[in-house]
Amino acid sequence: MTKIPSSNPLPLMFCYFLMLICIACGENASKKTEETTTDDTNQKIETTSSSSKILFFGDSLTAGYGLEVSQAFPALVQQKLDSLGLQYSVVNAGLSGETTASGKNRLNWVLEEGIxxxxxxxxxxxGLRGIPLTETRSNLQSMIQMIRNRLPEAKIILAGMKIPPNMGPEYTSEFESIFPELATQENVALIPFLLEDVAGIPGLNQEDGIHPTLQGQKIVANNVWDVLAPLL
Incomplete structure (x- = not known):
């Protein structure tokens, strides 16, 4: 009987070797694709982060006291910007309890390129603490000058404010006049009264009667937008 020669194992090993090479090549191609995708993603992130910034520098009204940061008026302004496709990033630098004196000491820490x-x-x-009005005016003016020194191309908006008559009519009236007078003197844009159509309305303020609810914040955002939009 004629013997059938046994199959040679070498061709099988050779095929197996070729298969391993193909798999390795496929993995390398996949890695290259992943690297390209990652590079593209990073490029987009850098492009987004390079947009101009709008700095909101203030107290608890800006910080959104009693609410989520995403519900404060700076975040609502960001939503308006995004909906219009405007390449601006909002920075909320509000700090509850901030006075003009403490704000003047903190301002340099938040001023940066791109604002x-x-x-x-x-x-x-x-105003609520009865701080001398000359001090309030001087601090606000100093902060405007600090912004101009650090960011000479930046536009400045001053938010006007009013206070309850607890400190007497003379103090209250003079306090209110600080903002339009300073805006004219320093040639900066003015929001006549940040809390217009919100202050004193129980349904639009939290239980303390001072800080806006979410619905109140939406109105405040519109008050800001009326002055901000022409500067964009």
Whole structure:
């Protein structure tokens, strides 16, 4: 009987070797695709982060006291910007309890390159504490000058404020006049009264009667937008 020769194992090993090479090549191609995708993603992130910034510098009204940061008026302004496709990033630098004096000491820490507009919202806590009006005016003016020195191309918006008549009619009236007078003197944009159509309305303020609810914040955002939009 004629013997059938046994199959040679070498061709099988050779095929197996070729298969391993193909798998390795496929993995390398996959890695290259992943690397390309990652590079593209990073490029987009850098492009987004390079947009101009709008700095909101203020007290608890800016910080959104009693609410989520995403519900404060700076975040609501960001939503408006995004909906219009405007390449601006909002920075909320609000700090509850801030006075003009403490704000002046903190301001330099938050001023950075890329800020195109600064919305300065301070003074309410000065008025509620009865701080001398000359000091409030001087601090606000100093902060405007600090912004101009650090960011000479940045536009500045001053948020006007009013206070309850607890400190007497003379103090209250003079406090209110600080903001339009300073805006004219320093040639900066003015929000006549940040809390217009919100202050004193129970349904639009939290239980303390001072800080806006979410619905109140939406109105405040519109008050800001009326002045901000023409500067964009």
């Amino acid at each position: 195109d507009i600064v919305v300065l919202e301070l003074g309410a806590n000065d």
